[in-house]
Amino acid sequence: MTMSRTLMTASAIALLAGMAAAQDSVTVGIQLEPPNLDPTGGAAQAIDSVLYSNVFEGLTRFMADGSVVPGLAESWTISDDGLVYTFSLHAGVTFHDGTTMDAEDVKFSLDRARAEDSTNAQKGLFAGISDVTVVDPLTVQVTLDAPNGMFLFNMAWGDAVIVAPESIADIASNPIGTGAFSFADWVQGDRIELTRNDAYWGEAPALASATFRFISDPTAAFAAVMAEDVDVFVGFPAPENLPQFEADPRFQVLVGNTEGETILAMNNKMEPFDNVLVRQAVSLAIDRQAIIDGAMFGLGTPIGTHFAPHNPDYVDLTGNSPYDPDRARALLAEAGYPDGFTTTLKLPPPSYARRGGEIIASQLRAIGIEAEISNLEWAQWLEEAFGAKDFGMTIVSHTEPMDIGIYANPDYYFQYDNPAFQQLMTDLNLTTDPAMRSEMLKQAQTIISEDYVNGYLFELAVPTVAKAGLQGLWLNQPTAAVDLTGVSWAG
């Protein structure tokens, strides 16, 4: 009798402990596993998904609504000529290994990022910095070559987080940052574990620990959520399953937007896409809604240009390319291709590309364009399409925020070369007045829409499926991140 009573008590305690434990830890499912843990050394989005704002912080940071707020820099002043930024850092900030974070670390981080041999994937963010000076342990001065209205925005990117010289050697496998969570373990191929940083300088997070699990396969993701193996899945890869989750009281479904403009890129320097009439024909042959329904099961917002619809400066230019196959055929004939032509359609792995590609190929076939599909892995896509520019058309989603500037680079993979647009971008970078910037952005959007540079499909949506009791998750993805600092369990 005593035996079973002890057993019952023990199991009751275990049960309570289990319940209590479940309430301050969370298991997050994401599709891609980071290849390493250095957000400043490689561009994989997955690195930021796990570490941004959780383990690492920058001078400024993104909030859930995309706004840029102070991060490690408590405040700053900008000189009148817009060239010198003086940042005042928070006091008492330490890295996870106990060393203090001060202006020396900021200088180290920025200099490392902009060095000749830097492997930072977004080196361009730091290119305009001419000098970084330590004024005192809590004050650092950054001098730019030319005024840049985007500088504070740029410093919020995951590639600009502050790292320390003491721990930089093995940052790729043992990341030491200043964030609310510290890195605990990485079981490669399976999960990464974070634990609460009790010495965090800011507001303590509600969660004591977090586990990120990497599940790339859509079926496995569905199964994992249904079986409650994960508490939340950010970027759920199978939108067809969402109605099931919505109908299930155990779960909540959040559909937010991202900065991902999904486009059908056309190689502007390759025949026949060098002819604007052909590009226009392609744009008119596409039925955006069919693609959104077929590839994304209804998730996504149609776009008419390379800009995010949720951005206040967005101009709705979808009217420039309505679904009109008859007019498309006429335009093709006018361009000199009455019988259509054959071209390549190279598709990277994501389903918006693979599924979207099949749908688009079918739509183009209807006006006489035969698009030969090649399904490529990311490495191949990078080499063939992005690097060698050996493609006719391709589909990809550009998830960096405010990246309309890529259209000013004639060497960028779709090779659009318009001097007027390039001038506009140069002027834009030098402008800090918000009203003027807004005007110029609108103008930029109109130019690339009317030039039919690419087929503008839709803005990628990010579906998140979570257990009903989880709060504080980001709805939108202004940058790749799963910010857990504000996440907690209800009740």
Added chain:
Amino acid sequence: MRVPRSLISGAMLSLLVTAGALVSFVWTPYDIEVLDVAGKLRAPSAAHWLGTDHFGRDILSMIMMGARTSIAVALLAVGIGMALGVPLGLWAAARRGSLLDEVIMRGNDLVFAFPSLVIAILITAVFGASAVNAIVAIGIFNIPVFARLTRGAALSLWERDFVLAARVAGKSAFRISWEHILPNLTNLLIVQGTIQFSLGILAEAALSYIGLGAQPPVASWGRMLADAQTLVSIAPHVALVPGLTIVLTVLGLNLMGDGLRDLLDPRIRVARS
């Protein structure tokens, strides 16, 4: 001669699938290159006997077109295996005990040692994913099967009286292999060919499933299964139909193979790798 029951049922199943593939050249209920996204995931009905998939394509039409792919790939892969494997096996048997024999057998073992799926992935990574590369990848692994089989059977035939007589008469090893050995191997090759064919269907399905076989818009059963995975709980027919088709096709071929063996020579022991 009594025709084994397994041969009849196997042949019927196999012919059904082959018929579907052949008819698809002339007619399919719907054109699979025309997508109808609004009509996606419809359950089987009078209009669509097997329902529609996630793009609104008629599944019966997809199955018929997919039969073409599976049969073509498997058949050509067996062809490669036989065309290269049988001569190698004959050669090795003719020169049994020599260095050549040793090299061929070691070569066989080496190919057997490589994990075939990994090599297939490598080949398609280097040369691109396509039906042709799938044929090559599967075909390569058929070669040692036929080589080993042929060598084994040929070795025992070399001891037979009529061969000894030919040797005494001064015929060259090549002529003996061609005129005496090979014809006696036909039954064995037919049976093994059927088995390898069915294995080829499974291999093609596996490669297509992980995306390394025929590319869209060419239909393929394996890819249909991959596309259907996330839809299993919403529209089960999309996953069940291609899977059952594969099972029935392979089953039919295996039954036919067993039946052929029983019919042609029950003493044949078929090698199943």
Added chain:
Amino acid sequence: MIRYVLARFASLILSLIVASLVIFTVIEIIPGDPAAFMLGVNARPDTIAALRTEMGLDASVPARYLSWVTGMVQGDFGQSYTYRTPVAGMIADRVWVSLPLAVYALILSTLIAFPAGIYAASRRGRPGDMAVMGATQLGVAIPNFWFAMLLVLVFAINLRWFSAGGFPGWDRGVWGGVKALTLPAIALALPQAAILARVMRSSLLDMLGEDFVRTARAKGLSRRQALWRHALRNAMIPVLTIIGLQFSFLLAGGIIIEQVFFLPGLGRLIFQAISARDLIVVESVVMLLVFAVIVVNFAVDLAYALVDPRLRVKG
């Protein structure tokens, strides 16, 4: 006997060398620059060049081959391009998922196949035999990834008896690990069990027709005694070969199953490494798998020689 073993051993070494040459050559042809892939879509050419030098991609081909082979012999499998950690460590972690899975599947398949095959052989021609043969025909025809899908649908999503996949790690308890490997092992084991059962049956039937069995029966042993005492032991020879081959297949062929159940094993590692163009990882893992297969074949050959002196080709 000694000569036989030495001959086989020499052949093993030769196979390994040829295999390593073939693997290295094939993989060097794969287009795709690991540095460009790692750095992403917006990276600049100078950063890519810097990474290439850092990773030693500019050395000559023969030099890289030699350093790879000498490293492997010493147990150093190099450093992964993408993960920046020693490959040996990555392999070690994943072997502890793939190897137990293969063994588990082998045990399951044997447990199902032996009784089934023996039963079918002993009931030859009768309904029992037909039933088993029918079942195995079906088992052989089912693609294991489709079967895996069905297993997940029924046992994980609907019944919730097992998790849909994933692997908690052995440090969290042996039972948890075994449970996570159960559905995958069943999916892998089933087609293999079907094949094995058929081989068992046909091998036994062959033995039952052999001279020595007829002699045994002539001496007065019952059919059953003949079966157990003589036929079975000799029937094990081809069965052993199949088991040896199966093990290699299970180890390597679990790639698809590992994808379906998101298990962090060798199969998935290869797949991910190929996608990421992580050459060192691909080379080393493929080499390891080939090594395992060659060694298992060698062991089976040795076992043959011990069991049946007739099978030694050159004394």
